[in-house]
Amino acid sequence: MPELQHAVDDVAAPELAADSVDMLDGAVDGQADFALETDLQVQDAVAALQQVDGIAPERWQSLDSGGRLEVLQNVEEQMAAIQGRPSVEVTPSELGAGTYGAFDGQRIMVNAADLNGDQPVGEFVDTIVHEGRHAYQNYAVDHPGFVTDAAVVGAWADNMAPGNYLSAEQYGQELYASQPVEADAWNYASRVIDGLGLPR
Numbered sequence: 001m002p003e004l005q006h007a008v009d010d011v012a013a014p015e016l017a018a019d020s021v022d023m024l025d026g027a028v029d030g031q032a033d034f035a036l037e038t039d040l041q042v043q044d045a046v047a048a049l050q051q052v053d054g055i056a057p058e059r060w061q062s063l064d065s066g067g068r069l070e071v072l073q074n075v076e077e078q079m080a081a082i083q084g085r086p087s088v089e090v091t092p093s094e095l096g097a098g099t100y101g102a103f104d105g106q107r108i109m110v111n112a113a114d115l116n117g118d119q120p121v122g123e124f125v126d127t128i129v130h131e132g133r134h135a136y137q138n139y140a141v142d143h144p145g146f147v148t149d150a151a152v153v154g155a156w157a158d159n160m161a162p163g164n165y166l167s168a169e170q171y172g173q174e175l176y177a178s179q180p181v182e183a184d185a186w187n188y189a190s191r192v193i194d195g196l197g198l199p200r
């Protein structure tokens with residue numbers, strides 16, 4: 001962000017004022033609004049999840065599956081609060097090997113077999129943040145105006161409409177990962193996990 005850097009470095013009042021006006025103009029635009037809102041959510045998520053004791057790798061290692069489930073529920077509570085939506089239940093489920101989690105419209109499911117395993121904690125937190133982002137997308141589609149960028153919500157709604165969602169099994173990893181709801185969830189969760197510096 002060279003303009004922002006310039007505004008911070010340069011104390012000359014007229015230039016500072018001009019840059020500030022540019023930034024305000026950008027924020028009025030729906031697209032910039034959504035990007036800014038997402039940036040702030042990611043920042044808040046990193047700050048909040050850093051305080052969750054159980055996601056420190058050595059702490060996670062020492063927890064049984066019940067303790068781990070509590071930690072993951074706590075992660076979901078924090079993310080829901082940051083996103084301004086109701087939280088959902090995190091529940092263990094018999095998912096196929098290689099499937100970390102899913103969102104069924106009401107609950108976040110985590111792979112029950114994995115919960116006892118020694119996958120890195122970042123993988124689990126990534127799953128909760130990713131699936132929770134689907135809960136956010138769902139909430140946005142059900143509550144017009146909740147996310148102000150109508151184009152973004154429209155793309156999510158269209159992607160979620162019956163017959164439009166592309167499963168990885170049927171369509172392959174590339175088409176699956178690049179559809180609107182998955183691209184958004186992958187990108188969002190990656191930014192949070194990278195911000196936390198957790199190994200995956």
Ligand SMILES: [Zn+2]
Nearest residue numbers: 130134182185
């Ligand atoms: Zn997904």
